[in-house]
Amino acid sequence: MVTIRYTLVGSLLILxxxxxxxxxxxxxxxxxxxxxxxxxxxxxxxxxxxxxxxxRPVLFTAGRGELYESGVGTILAGFAILSKVAEECVKKNTExxxxxxxxxxxxxxxxxxxxxxxxxxxxxxxxxxxxxxQGGTQYSQIAGICGILENRRPAAFIATGGFAADxxxxxxxxxxxxALSISGLTNYYQFPYAVAAYDYWLLGEDLLAAxxxxxxEPGQVANIWxxxxxxxxxxxxxxLGFIISWLGFDLxxxxxxx
Amino acid sequence: MSVLKKxxxxxxxxxxxxxxxxxxxxxxxxxxxxNIVKMIGNWAIVISAIAMGLGMLNLLLVNARNIMQRKGxxxxxxxxxxxxxxxxxxxxxGGMDYPPYKWIFDNIYQPTxxxxxxxxxxxxxxxxxxxxRVRTLETSMLLIAGIIGMIGRTPIIxxxxxxxxxxxxxITNVPGGxxxxxxxxxxxxxxxxxxxxxxxxxxxxxxxxxxx
Numbered sequence: 001m002v003t004i005r006y007t008l009v010g011s012l013l014i015l016x017x018x019x020x021x022x023x024x025x026x027x028x029x030x031x032x033x034x035x036x037x038x039x040x041x042x043x044x045x046x047x048x049x050x051x052x053x054x055x056r057p058v059l060f061t062a063g064r065g066e067l068y069e070s071g072v073g074t075i076l077a078g079f080a081i082l083s084k085v086a087e088e089c090v091k092k093n094t095e096x097x098x099x100x101x102x103x104x105x106x107x108x109x110x111x112x113x114x115x116x117x118x119x120x121x122x123x124x125x126x127x128x129x130x131x132x133x134q135g136g137t138q139y140s141q142i143a144g145i146c147g148i149l150e151n152r153r154p155a156a157f158i159a160t161g162g163f164a165a166d167x168x169x170x171x172x173x174x175x176x177x178x179a180l181s182i183s184g185l186t187n188y189y190q191f192p193y194a195v196a197a198y199d200y201w202l203l204g205e206d207l208l209a210a211x212x213x214x215x216x217e218p219g220q221v222a223n224i225w226x227x228x229x230x231x232x233x234x235x236x237x238x239x240l241g242f243i244i245s246w247l248g249f250d251l252x253x254x255x256x257x258x
Numbered sequence: 259m260s261v262l263k264k265x266x267x268x269x270x271x272x273x274x275x276x277x278x279x280x281x282x283x284x285x286x287x288x289x290x291x292x293n294i295v296k297m298i299g300n301w302a303i304v305i306s307a308i309a310m311g312l313g314m315l316n317l318l319l320v321n322a323r324n325i326m327q328r329k330g331x332x333x334x335x336x337x338x339x340x341x342x343x344x345x346x347x348x349x350x351x352g353g354m355d356y357p358p359y360k361w362i363f364d365n366i367y368q369p370t371x372x373x374x375x376x377x378x379x380x381x382x383x384x385x386x387x388x389x390x391r392v393r394t395l396e397t398s399m400l401l402i403a404g405i406i407g408m409i410g411r412t413p414i415i416x417x418x419x420x421x422x423x424x425x426x427x428x429i430t431n432v433p434g435g436x437x438x439x440x441x442x443x444x445x446x447x448x449x450x451x452x453x454x455x456x457x458x459x460x461x462x463x464x465x466x467x468x469x470x
Contacts, residue, residue, distance in 0.1 A: 006283075006284055009284075010284050013450070016450065016454070020454065066306055067302070067306070068299065068302035068303070070449075073449035073452040076452055076456060076461065076463075076464055077452060079463050079464045082463075083463040100313075100316070102309075103309035103310045103311075103312055103313030104309040106309065106316055107309075107312070108464055108465075112464070129320050131316070132316070132317075132320050133312075133313040133316040133317050133320075135313075136310065137371070139370065139371040139375070142374055142378075147334075151330060151331065166378070168378060168381050168382055169374075169377065169378045169381040171385065172381040172384045172385055172388075173381070175388070186445045186448070188438055191441070192389070193382065193385050195389065196386065196389030197381075197384075197385040197388065203441075204441050204445050205444040205445060205447070207448075208445070208449065208451065208452050209448065209451075211461060211463055212455075217460065219455075219458075220460055220461070223451050223454060223460065224451065226451075227448065227451045230447065231443075231444070231447060234443065
């Protein structure tokens, strides 16, 4: 039975790849899908613009999460947002502070920010001291970020990546110091807090699709489009499974049960 | 060479390692492959542990700069450096069970963490207050669902009418549970997609490449 389940999962994976190839082909032939605008993503420009006008810094954090764990997709999406934020900060000559929650993120974040300053033609403005490691645990990061929020009073706070209960505390403190805030996470238990405490948000798949939405690169867009098509197939499978189970056959439950 | 180092080399490493992990997941019974994947997993843990040293160095540099420039509350930086070095050397000298290190961990680190956890309750209340301000139809619905949810778990109100509990449970399990399942499926699918993007090298923001 395990082999059958693995075969089913593998087949679905192959189906995603086949759909991806089809979508990529269609885009190359000129059929570009429409992208739903993501308010959380559009708000990045507003946040950085506000910080520039006020002459105050932008604070960013990608949260915590090891790069070999299952939540790595969220962290990568957080890095993609950081790339965009750093680029905009360089363009507008706005100070960027990054709170680093996991030690393994240090070289990656340093590389992203440094590259943004180099590409923007302002390597002299890159300040390594603004990339601050905050201890690696949830509470040390709360203390670190709250400290920066209180001391430096950033005009914008962008938290996209791996977060747990800290997302609520950080959002409320950011609101308290008058920072415009954006949260982006895939930890669905924290969604209500993110919605309550932040001004804008990128929840669930919105965050994971953010980099494709920013670049509009054919490869990335085909990836998101194929995902949407696959979702329709998935809903079809769910409805089929529901009907088959309702008719009294345990086929789906047997083979798709984790 | 620099382009190779910056882009192609890391992306090539990611592709090979991801391919090995996927093959190991789907092809059962190849011991050699499983051993290689296990070894790669161990490498990842070791690299992550080494990165902690990098984190310590980062903290030292940032705080040393604050101290040297007498920036703002620089005395906190002095304290951070002292505590960090003390804890590190105690653990390095006597191990994790060394009594002075254990004392610091049990009597300073743990209670401070718990204090922060306690504080997050207050911030949750503040977030709830912000969320429950009735401005739109959605916030009104959130307010009603929130009130029913709270009443359904408040013993003193349940003495008046026990019917709140099934209503509260229904809101949690049916609309709430359904929404959570939808989120789970979409996040799972989104993670697979970002995985594919990373493996085939079209997601490059993590290597510091411009994305827009």
